[in-house]
Amino acid sequence: MKKITSDNLECENNIIDFISSFDLKISSFVNEISNKIKEISFDQEQAITFVLTNDLDSKSVFNNPKKQGIYLFELNLESANLTGTKRETKIKNFAEDWSNKKNNPLFSSGVIKKRLELRANFNEQWLPLYVGKNKDVYKRIIEHIDLSSIKSTYAMKLKERTNLHGLEFRVSIIEIDVNNYDFIVPHIERSLRDIYHPLIGKQ
Known part of the structure; x- marks a missing residue:
């Protein structure tokens, strides 16, 4: 000893x-x-918008150099395919459609109920939908759109949700080029979630 x-x-x-x-x-x-x-905030002037369809070529839309940072998906509440008149009703119906098991792919992010409750009086055009981080943000954004339901990687898997086809989305990024990414960026991501209250996520 x-x-x-x-x-x-x-x-x-x-x-x-x-x-x-x-x-x-x-x-x-x-x-x-x-x-x-x-x-700081996401640069909406540099945001990329797209309408979700089965033919959407996300690799062309997001054909950008590799960047690490944080990204924000938003939903246009003026999309013609959304049901409801008031925006709060559209959000409620969207959340129900998202959570419907027949529309919900495996290994996919869900509606955060406490954030849905915060949207009772929401009256803006663009609804914060999802905040995430990655060392290759554009690659991760493409996964959120294109990833198959049978893949075990968690993502929104938007194309698999055919009931959402025709809706317009917007994606913005904040580039964070730092050496200590794994230490710094998770704290920034958490802070931005507290600011934007994205409707969809794992946490």
Whole structure:
């Protein structure tokens, strides 16, 4: 059995102190990110819009260089195929159609009920639908549109939802080109979810 010396204990205590100090700094940075993120938004002028159809060539629509960052899907509530007159009714009907088992592909993101409740008085044209992150955002966006229902990768799988064909969507991105992506971007994503309250997701 290895003998524990005072030097070993001192070294271990120093490491624990360092980790505790580092943890406090991380918490401080996370709070700073959460506060700063309120000052930025998705660039809607650079957003890409598309109408969902079976013939949609998403690889041509999103033929962009590889970028890492965060993306936002939105639904145009003025799409002709949406049922209802008031926007809040359209959102409710859309959520029901999305959740209907016969329309819901396997391994697909669902409606977040608490966010649906927040939309009772929503009266804007574009409804935030999904916020996500990826080290190749355009590749991930294409997956959300094209991915087959039998694939085990979680995504919206929009084309598989034939009841949504004819609806117009908009996609915006925030490019985040950083070395410490895995540490920084999840906190930004979480903060943006709290701001935009996207209707669809896993969390």
